[in-house]
Amino acid sequence: MKFSIAVMPGDGIGNEVVPEGLKVLKRAIEVSGEPVELELTDYKVGAQRYHETGETLTDEELESLRKHDAIFFGACGDPSVPSGVLERGVILKMRFGLGHAVNLRPSKLFAGVTSPLAEPGKIDFVVVREGTEGSYTGSGGSVRTDTPQEVATEVSVNTWYGVERAVRDAFARAQARNKKLTYVHKHNVMVHAGHLWRRVVEKVGQEFPEVAVNYEHTDACTIYMVTNPERYDVIVTDNLFGDILTDLAAAVTGGIGLAASGNLNVEGTAPSLFEPIHGSAPDIAGQQIADPTASILSGALMASHLGLETVAKAIETAVEADLAERDGTKRSTAEVGDAIAARLG
Amino acid sequence: MKFSIAVMPGDGIGNEVVPEGLKVLKRAIEVSGEPVELELTDYKVGAQRYHETGETLTDEELESLRKHDAIFFGACGDPSVPSGVLERGVILKMRFGLGHAVNLRPSKLFAGVTSPLAEPGKIDFVVVREGTEGSYTGSGGSVRTDTPQEVATEVSVNTWYGVERAVRDAFARAQARNKKLTYVHKHNVMVHAGHLWRRVVEKVGQEFPEVAVNYEHTDACTIYMVTNPERYDVIVTDNLFGDILTDLAAAVTGGIGLAASGNLNVEGTAPSLFEPIHGSAPDIAGQQIADPTASILSGALMASHLGLETVAKAIETAVEADLAERDGTKRSTAEVGDAIAARLG
Numbered sequence: 001m002k003f004s005i006a007v008m009p010g011d012g013i014g015n016e017v018v019p020e021g022l023k024v025l026k027r028a029i030e031v032s033g034e035p036v037e038l039e040l041t042d043y044k045v046g047a048q049r050y051h052e053t054g055e056t057l058t059d060e061e062l063e064s065l066r067k068h069d070a071i072f073f074g075a076c077g078d079p080s081v082p083s084g085v086l087e088r089g090v091i092l093k094m095r096f097g098l099g100h101a102v103n104l105r106p107s108k109l110f111a112g113v114t115s116p117l118a119e120p121g122k123i124d125f126v127v128v129r130e131g132t133e134g135s136y137t138g139s140g141g142s143v144r145t146d147t148p149q150e151v152a153t154e155v156s157v158n159t160w161y162g163v164e165r166a167v168r169d170a171f172a173r174a175q176a177r178n179k180k181l182t183y184v185h186k187h188n189v190m191v192h193a194g195h196l197w198r199r200v201v202e203k204v205g206q207e208f209p210e211v212a213v214n215y216e217h218t219d220a221c222t223i224y225m226v227t228n229p230e231r232y233d234v235i236v237t238d239n240l241f242g243d244i245l246t247d248l249a250a251a252v253t254g255g256i257g258l259a260a261s262g263n264l265n266v267e268g269t270a271p272s273l274f275e276p277i278h279g280s281a282p283d284i285a286g287q288q289i290a291d292p293t294a295s296i297l298s299g300a301l302m303a304s305h306l307g308l309e310t311v312a313k314a315i316e317t318a319v320e321a322d323l324a325e326r327d328g329t330k331r332s333t334a335e336v337g338d339a340i341a342a343r344l345g
Numbered sequence: 346m347k348f349s350i351a352v353m354p355g356d357g358i359g360n361e362v363v364p365e366g367l368k369v370l371k372r373a374i375e376v377s378g379e380p381v382e383l384e385l386t387d388y389k390v391g392a393q394r395y396h397e398t399g400e401t402l403t404d405e406e407l408e409s410l411r412k413h414d415a416i417f418f419g420a421c422g423d424p425s426v427p428s429g430v431l432e433r434g435v436i437l438k439m440r441f442g443l444g445h446a447v448n449l450r451p452s453k454l455f456a457g458v459t460s461p462l463a464e465p466g467k468i469d470f471v472v473v474r475e476g477t478e479g480s481y482t483g484s485g486g487s488v489r490t491d492t493p494q495e496v497a498t499e500v501s502v503n504t505w506y507g508v509e510r511a512v513r514d515a516f517a518r519a520q521a522r523n524k525k526l527t528y529v530h531k532h533n534v535m536v537h538a539g540h541l542w543r544r545v546v547e548k549v550g551q552e553f554p555e556v557a558v559n560y561e562h563t564d565a566c567t568i569y570m571v572t573n574p575e576r577y578d579v580i581v582t583d584n585l586f587g588d589i590l591t592d593l594a595a596a597v598t599g600g601i602g603l604a605a606s607g608n609l610n611v612e613g614t615a616p617s618l619f620e621p622i623h624g625s626a627p628d629i630a631g632q633q634i635a636d637p638t639a640s641i642l643s644g645a646l647m648a649s650h651l652g653l654e655t656v657a658k659a660i661e662t663a664v665e666a667d668l669a670e671r672d673g674t675k676r677s678t679a680e681v682g683d684a685i686a687a688r689l690g
């Protein structure tokens with residue numbers, strides 16, 4: 001079996017964590033004995049290229065990405081580039097262009113990991129964040145820009161089609177897990193989008209009578225996230241709320257150094273993308289001090305997505321073992337990757 | 346001196362906590378010896394009235410509210426009323442109609458109060474949440490409603506005028522506090538609104554050269570809120586982000602039972618409104634188990650706004666003393682109010 005993977009480290013610590021993610025993935029495949037070959041193709045995106053060429057990710061590249069089986073991404077964004085240019089020109093362009101309907105973000109407090117919460121309890125849920133619409137479309141604009149009469153709008157676009165894809169995926173995950181789905185919005189204020197979400201959840205829910213559904217306002221959800229995160233099994237929410245809640249969820253489960261994600265094309269019409277949820281962290285880039293665990297776990301998500309369940313499981317087990325024995329000793333980014341790879345046998 | 350106060354308990358626990366807020370306020374005025382008289386006018390709003398009359402808050406009432414010096418509000422919202430009807434018909438109607446540009450939300454971890462964080466450190470910041478625009482305007486709509494082709498939009502409206510009012514207030518507060526202002530947005534994605542915010546902060550900041558300004562994405566801010574809330578002095582942000590972040594801030598400082606807020610008309614053209622940030626909590630309403638502390642502290646914010654600094658300080662001191670000695674003994678809502686009132690002397 002040959003899988004073609006597009007590799008895109010991007011900016012900052014993306015360049016340090018992606019090699020570790022790949023190192024562990026390759027080793028896990030080797031050890032599994034499965035006849036799997038990875039064919040890696042590098043894509044160079046990010047600040048340096050932008051400064052040299054003015055390009056972020058071209059339409060041709062987006063087209064060419066379609067021929068791969070998956071994309072392994074690092075991070076993008078740099079203070080030398082105007083805010084939003086790389087984010088929208090690279091990662092959002094792929095999420096939208098390749099139909100990444102579901103931004104899947106597991107949140108688990110692993111044994112041995114310290115949560116900032118005094119009594120974290122058992123935290124083990126997944127967030128299904130809608131990935132292709134909401135406040136992320138760039139719709140809107142500004143009139144009388146830079147005058148005291150300026151008006152700037154930002155339009156959240158929500159479609160039955162887009163919301164249903166994410167909601168259906170979330171119900172299916174809840175059905176396969178503990179049969180609890182929490183949908184999060186702010187439908188007492190954002191009535192147009194909120195009521196669409198509500199109607200979709202009600203409709204799709206009829207197909208999953210075993211799944212218990214409850215609703216929380218986003219603001220209330222942040223409270224429970226720190227007082228009672230055990231309550232969650234599967235959370236489904238829109239793009240913006242999901243962005244916010246998954247960073248918070250990562251924080252309560254020990255930090256964004258550990259949080260992996262998959263941007264899934266649920267119809268299988270284009271490759272899915274796997275990335276740590278952390279950003280490029282320019283403040284600590286180039287020092288080999290970034291934690292590559294999130295990238296390594298993203299590798300496991302990718303393996304699972306490609307049907308390599310044994311490989312995925314082996315990576316997770318190795319990561320859990322490493323986490324359980326971390327004792328505060330400082331290790332370089334590569335040393336963490338080496339240690340986890342070594343545990344694979 | 347006579348102050349005319351509109352009293353609006355609203356729904357659920359609003360009816361239980363507002364009397365305690367007033368009880369403590371009256372006692373604090375009495376004890377202060379200041380020649381202050383409160384003239385209270387009741388306004389009945391909420392689910393019951395809505396069911397009886399179909400009304401939320403009429404335009405005539407909104408007009409009549411203008412003649413008061415301040416509004417003391419409880420909460421609104423009830424499961425028997427479609428989501429959003431009471432929230433938008435009552436509290437948002439006042440915030441918008443009376444120009445409550447600044448939604449002020451202090452966050453302080455009081456001595457004796459347990460935070461869900463293992464090492465909360467010293468938490469003492471205020472959030473200046475813009476109160477009259479952003480995603481709260483109700484702009485947007487839905488086409489092909491309830492069909493697979495539905496599109497629902499929610500338009501965040503941001504004006505230089507509205508943003509500047511909030512930002513200027515925040516800078517002034519930072520100047521009077523520890524001279525640190527964090528402005529929070531998501532300008533790498535919501536570029537139209539985000540860049541307006543950024544330009545306003547840069548412009549107004551020129552008038553406050555002593556205030557150190559830094560920017561955080563909303564998602565990153567939720568992380569710091571649980572890992573390092575000590576970093577904040579004054580936070581300024583938009584209506585929706587502010588809603589989310591202040592519930593989280595309330596949670597890390599011991600719960601929304603303690604969090605007070607002021608909806609301030611900064612130009613003095615209409616009365617300001619003071620309310621707990623918690624909602625009507627229908628699940629615990631009518632049982633006299635709600636914590637009235639947030640309403641009592643809202644009374645202190647109102648006193649301070651009316652120029653009664655001694656009264657405000659006395660209430661805060663009494664609340665701090667009560668909090669420091671809470672030992673888990675169950676007290677009714679009224680007993681907490683009585684205990685705090687008794688501490689005033």
Ligand SMILES: CC(C)[C@H](C(=O)O)[C@@H](O)C(=O)O
Nearest residue numbers: 087091243277279533534564
């Ligand atoms: C980089 C940025 C555009 C992105 C987002 O907001 O989705 C990031 O925060 C994430 O969560 O993946």
Ligand SMILES: CC(C)[C@H](C(=O)O)[C@@H](O)C(=O)O
Nearest residue numbers: 188189219432436588622624
């Ligand atoms: C009741 C609701 C409309 C309100 C809001 O979203 O502003 C509440 O959550 C608050 O924070 O005061």
